[in-house]
Amino acid sequence: MQNQLRNPQNPLKKQVQEQLHKKQIDEVKLVGDFATIANLAMYISYLGEIIANLNGQPTSPIQPLFAALNATLWVGYGWLMPKKDWRLIIASFPGVIFGVMAAVTAMM
8 A cells, every 4th residue: 555655656645635725725815815815905095184184284295105115016017927827916006096195195
């Protein structure tokens, strides 16, 4: 039996390896989904700063400006990948919009 498991031609070993690989891919996708949601929540939280800025309580524009720059770079990276990384693009795009809006409203 051990000899059969060591044999790379063993269909049982190949099946086990495929199942382990599928499980690993499923785990990575799950982490990617949660990371996407967390990233979206982080950027949407700029709404509070934007509202404060518009209500005459300006915040610093530096952090949201650099967040927008960072998000722009990640969107570009995801877009330029040979196979577009839609999770990364979708998660980062709101950072471009909300980061710029927070920075601009802080400077008004």
